[in-house]
Amino acid sequence: MAADSYEDVVLDKGSAVPALEVPPQDLYHAKSFWTRWIFCQDAKVIAIQYSITAISIGLVALVLSWMMRLQLAFPELVPFLGPAEYYQFVTMHGMIMVIYLLTALFLGGFGNYLIPLMVGARDMVFPYVNMVSYWVYLLAVLVLVASFFVPGGPTGAGWTLYPPQAITSGTPGGDGLGIVLMLISLSIFVVGFTMGGLNYIITVLQARTRGMTLMRMPLSVWGIFTATCLALFAFPALIVSCIMMTLDSLLGTSFFMPAMNQFGEQLSYSGGSPILFQHLFWFFGHPEVYIVALPAFGIVSDLISVHARKNIFGYRMMVWAIVIIGALSFIVWAHHMYVSGMNPWFGFFFATTTLIIAVPTAIKVYNWVLTLWRGNIRLTTPMLFALAFIITFVNGGITGLFLGNVIVDVPLSDTYFVVAHFHMVMGIAPILVVFGAIYHWYPLITGRFLHEGMGKFHFWISFLGSYLIYFPMHYLGFVGVPRRYYEMYDSEFITTSTTFLNQFITIVALIVGFSQLIFLYNLITSAKLGKKAGKNPWKACSLEWQTTDVPPTHGNFGKELPVVYRWAYDFSVPGATDDYIPQNTPPSEVSGAQAEKT
Amino acid sequence: MIIAIALVSVLVIIGIIVAVVFPQRAVSAALALVVIGSVAFHFWTPWWWTEVASNWGSIDDTIILTFWVTGAVFIAICLFMSYCVWRFRYKKDRKAEYKPENAKLEWALTIFTTLGVIVLLAPGLIVWNKFVTVPDDAVDIEVMGQQWMWSYRLTGKDGILGTTDIRNINDDNPFGLNLDDSHGYDDILISGDDLHLLIDQPVKVNLRSIDVLHDFYIPQFRAKMDMVPGLITYYWFTPIRTGNFEILCAEYCGTGHYAMQGRVLVDEEEDYRNWLDEQMTFEEMLASNDNSDLLKLASSARE
Numbered sequence: 059m060a061a062d063s064y065e066d067v068v069l070d071k072g073s074a075v076p077a078l079e080v081p082p083q084d085l086y087h088a089k090s091f092w093t094r095w096i097f098c099q100d101a102k103v104i105a106i107q108y109s110i111t112a113i114s115i116g117l118v119a120l121v122l123s124w125m126m127r128l129q130l131a132f133p134e135l136v137p138f139l140g141p142a143e144y145y146q147f148v149t150m151h152g153m154i155m156v157i158y159l160l161t162a163l164f165l166g167g168f169g170n171y172l173i174p175l176m177v178g179a180r181d182m183v184f185p186y187v188n189m190v191s192y193w194v195y196l197l198a199v200l201v202l203v204a205s206f207f208v209p210g211g212p213t214g215a216g217w218t219l220y221p222p223q224a225i226t227s228g229t230p231g232g233d234g235l236g237i238v239l240m241l242i243s244l245s246i247f248v249v250g251f252t253m254g255g256l257n258y259i260i261t262v263l264q265a266r267t268r269g270m271t272l273m274r275m276p277l278s279v280w281g282i283f284t285a286t287c288l289a290l291f292a293f294p295a296l297i298v299s300c301i302m303m304t305l306d307s308l309l310g311t312s313f314f315m316p317a318m319n320q321f322g323e324q325l326s327y328s329g330g331s332p333i334l335f336q337h338l339f340w341f342f343g344h345p346e347v348y349i350v351a352l353p354a355f356g357i358v359s360d361l362i363s364v365h366a367r368k369n370i371f372g373y374r375m376m377v378w379a380i381v382i383i384g385a386l387s388f389i390v391w392a393h394h395m396y397v398s399g400m401n402p403w404f405g406f407f408f409a410t411t412t413l414i415i416a417v418p419t420a421i422k423v424y425n426w427v428l429t430l431w432r433g434n435i436r437l438t439t440p441m442l443f444a445l446a447f448i449i450t451f452v453n454g455g456i457t458g459l460f461l462g463n464v465i466v467d468v469p470l471s472d473t474y475f476v477v478a479h480f481h482m483v484m485g486i487a488p489i490l491v492v493f494g495a496i497y498h499w500y501p502l503i504t505g506r507f508l509h510e511g512m513g514k515f516h517f518w519i520s521f522l523g524s525y526l527i528y529f530p531m532h533y534l535g536f537v538g539v540p541r542r543y544y545e546m547y548d549s550e551f552i553t554t555s556t557t558f559l560n561q562f563i564t565i566v567a568l569i570v571g572f573s574q575l576i577f578l579y580n581l582i583t584s585a586k587l588g589k590k591a592g593k594n595p596w597k598a599c600s601l602e603w604q605t606t607d608v609p610p611t612h613g614n615f616g617k618e619l620p621v622v623y624r625w626a627y628d629f630s631v632p633g634a635t636d637d638y639i640p641q642n643t644p645p646s647e648v649s650g651a652q653a654e655k656t
Numbered sequence: 657m658i659i660a661i662a663l664v665s666v667l668v669i670i671g672i673i674v675a676v677v678f679p680q681r682a683v684s685a686a687l688a689l690v691v692i693g694s695v696a697f698h699f700w701t702p703w704w705w706t707e708v709a710s711n712w713g714s715i716d717d718t719i720i721l722t723f724w725v726t727g728a729v730f731i732a733i734c735l736f737m738s739y740c741v742w743r744f745r746y747k748k749d750r751k752a753e754y755k756p757e758n759a760k761l762e763w764a765l766t767i768f769t770t771l772g773v774i775v776l777l778a779p780g781l782i783v784w785n786k787f788v789t790v791p792d793d794a795v796d797i798e799v800m801g802q803q804w805m806w807s808y809r810l811t812g813k814d815g816i817l818g819t820t821d822i823r824n825i826n827d828d829n830p831f832g833l834n835l836d837d838s839h840g841y842d843d844i845l846i847s848g849d850d851l852h853l854l855i856d857q858p859v860k861v862n863l864r865s866i867d868v869l870h871d872f873y874i875p876q877f878r879a880k881m882d883m884v885p886g887l888i889t890y891y892w893f894t895p896i897r898t899g900n901f902e903i904l905c906a907e908y909c910g911t912g913h914y915a916m917q918g919r920v921l922v923d924e925e926e927d928y929r930n931w932l933d934e935q936m937t938f939e940e941m942l943a944s945n946d947n948s949d950l951l952k953l954a955s956s957a958r959e
Contacts, residue, residue, distance in 0.1 A: 141911050216908045222885060223868035228803045228910030316886030319825045319832070320867040321803065328823075332869060332884055366744075368752035372762050397871065397906075399863075399882045399889035402788035406781055413773045420729075420769040421762070427733055428761075430740035432753035437683050437745070445683070445737065449690060452733050456726035459773075463780040465787055466718050469705075469878040472871065472906040522690070526664065529694060533703035538875030540906050543914040551875065551902050555702055562661070630752035637751055654756055 281356020475535020812842025
């Protein structure tokens with residue numbers, strides 16, 4: 059299809075939509091099976107490829123977490139699990155979940171699927187680079203998986219990979235290939251992500267359809283867009299530290315390695331700084347939290363608005379909150395290092411910036427619940443997940459106020475309180491949004507609903523179960539139980555009742571874990587057997603639901619690109635017949651509606 | 657465990673009853689029960705911090721303050737949400753309110769949140785200031801970490817710890833003391849044994865590692881700080897009750913991390929002196945090893 063075959067639409071008079079100035083994007087249309095489904099340039103297919111890969115490797119990480127939980131509660135059931143294996147599983151679980159599952163799924167998966175459709179573009183602006191991005195990501199995953207099969211196994215350095223232990227012999231995989239493969243895999247991931255990330259940003263800035271001003275974009279796009287900006291600024295710090303540590307490990311340089319005497323032997327390193335690595339790592343690592351959280355914030359805003367049949371409350375404030383959180387996330391990193399031995403005066407600065415970030419975050423929470431106020435709430439499965447997200451996120455967010463306040467962090471740092479906090483806030487909360495989003499957009503992707511009964515069952519087990527796992531876990535941290543302990547060894551101060559709590563948590567974790575099989579079963583069978591959804595089944599306003607074909611075909615919008623006349627949240631407008639007005643509905647078609655100018 | 661199970665089952669039963677009697681209200685009831693369950697658990701939990709054994713009870717106070725402020729916000733937001741779900745359930749013939757913004761309310765909430773943040777931050781920073789300001793009467797001790805054990809060094813008669821370098825470490829000089837620093841020879845070295853501290857005596861703990869990162873953490877003292885090879889980090893505290901406390905390494909340090917434990921005993925004056933008298937200085941250790949070369953160096957250093 060050539061560019062000139064797209065037609066300009068007839069515009070409403072006085073609708074303030076600019077005329078067509080540049081010809082629409084010309085796309086390469088696949089001819090064979092291979093270019094259509096495998097080496098595909100269609101962002102929607104790439105999104106599915108990213109999602110399937112991310113969820114598959116995520117399942118590996120889930121199984122690793124069961125092994126860890128069994129070791130903590132019922133070590134006699136996993137006699138093959140020694141301390142080395144335990145630390146390897148802890149490390150791989152954390153790294154896979156944060157980087158290879160959540161980052162890849164939110165940006166590579168949801169970013170690819172939603173950005174072009176929501177801003178009214180035919181595809182990403184660089185479809186070929188977008189395709190390469192996925193294959194480079196897959197390579198990163200394969201290198202990561204390969205580290206399980208090298209002598210010495212994968213690295214057991216903890217997902218933070220702190221030197222000097224990460225590349226010395228006291229750590230599993232530290233003097234072998236395990237750590238090197240991890241560092242190489244991360245570097246490859248950053249390369250792949252940069253290709254995808256530039257696409258997401260440029261598509262949002264360059265390829266929005268006519269009338270789609272930035273302040274009319276759905277919050278999902280704002281969240282993914284801002285997160286991608288963060289990632290492009292933050293990932294260079296990661297790739298640099300990975301390369302430098304690889305050199306320390308393979309060539310014996312001393313970027314992060316001071317003089318050491320290990321097991322009675324003087325190592326040849328000298329003069330490097332372990333704390334420098336921590337600064338670089340967290341300069342990436344803290345924005346990383348928001349790289350996962352901001353897309354979740356955006357998506358959940360849209361879920362709540364659609365299913366409460368009400369505009370998101372305080373849209374402009376929501377946009378600015380996302381942007382401000384994104385900006386602030388670059389000046390709070392050292393709150394991960396209060397007890398690292400850095401200059402203690404840093405504590406004053408970083409505690410202040412960290413607690414300031416609570417303000418825009420709290421505003422987002424207020425606006426979510428105020429959206430419910432006087433709404434017309436449909437308790438669909440996506441809405442249930444969105445509600446559960448709010449509770450989980452508020453719970454995880456307020457424990458952040460403990461850990462961010464430097465002196466409170468001193469006793470709690472490196473205990474199970476931290477483990478519970480970050481699982482709640484950047485594990486469970488975003489995953490609940492992922493589930494909600496899948497139940498929400500599955501009808502668009504496949505044309506069929508996921509089974510509702512199975513969905514609700516999956517919801518209650520996942521939400522209540524994960525809350526039961528992580529809420530009591532904070533209290534283990536109060537007792538003082540340190541994280542990253544294979545067992546409590548011959549420690550006496552930990553009361554026996556904490557063992558019972560560990561067992562309780564493990565049992566619930568296994569139940570929640572296995573209940574995900576129901577979700578997978580639902581995901582696979584509903585593609586063929588699910589109830590037919592038809593067009594715009596949730597009656598949403600945003601553009602992805604207004605495509606001519608469901609599921610949308612290559613090029614997204616058929617012959618004519620949509621023209622946008624309003625924001626994505628014209629729900630329940632007084633005077634309109636329906637309780638929603640799609641973004642591409644011209645004012646002349648809903649003349650009675652008293653919508654505010656957006 | 658029993659409490660946890662009882663609590664969960666009571667809440668599940670209430671939830672099921674509500675769900676059966678008012679099937680339309682099950683979701684909002686469940687959301688409210690999650691909040692109620694969290695609060696109940698908080699007040700009845702058998703898992704709480706150990707009795708404080710140092711002067712850092714003020715850290716506990718900041719945690720309690722944070723609990724009250726953040727707990728109130730958590731309860732308010734979640735119950736408000738539960739109420740909305742109860743009150744504004746979907747009805748076909750009803751339309752939601754159309755009100756995109758409310759600048760007054762949004763600003764009020766912003767200011768309210770900012771005030772809450774100040775209430776948490778100000779006392780926190782005051783205590784942190786105390787934490788990083790070592791009092792003049794604190795005595796220096798050194799804790800040295802290595803994979804996977806603890807060693808300690810106390811000052812001798814001169815009250816000053818001798819300087820060290822990781823590159824000096826060998827079998828005769830396990831702490832890596834600089835032989836040309838005369839302050840080091842009277843230092844008391846303790847390796848492979850418990851550390852004793854004198855009650856009510858402020859101590860500045862100088863922290864050092866000779867291999868990877870470690871962290872000297874005693875839950876009852878509340879304080880912790882990483883030990884970094886190449887740096888000397890520190891914190892200070894005053895033990896306020898006698899007893900026997902476990903050291904847990906709190907910074908991941910390799911395969912043996914979980915087993916890197918030790919003991920600190922806080923003694924009354926007399927017990928402490930008796931223990932101290934039995935310990936060996938660096939000089940005595942060199943002599944007992946019959947190491948004449950080093951001893952010669954030692955005497956020349958003092959001249």
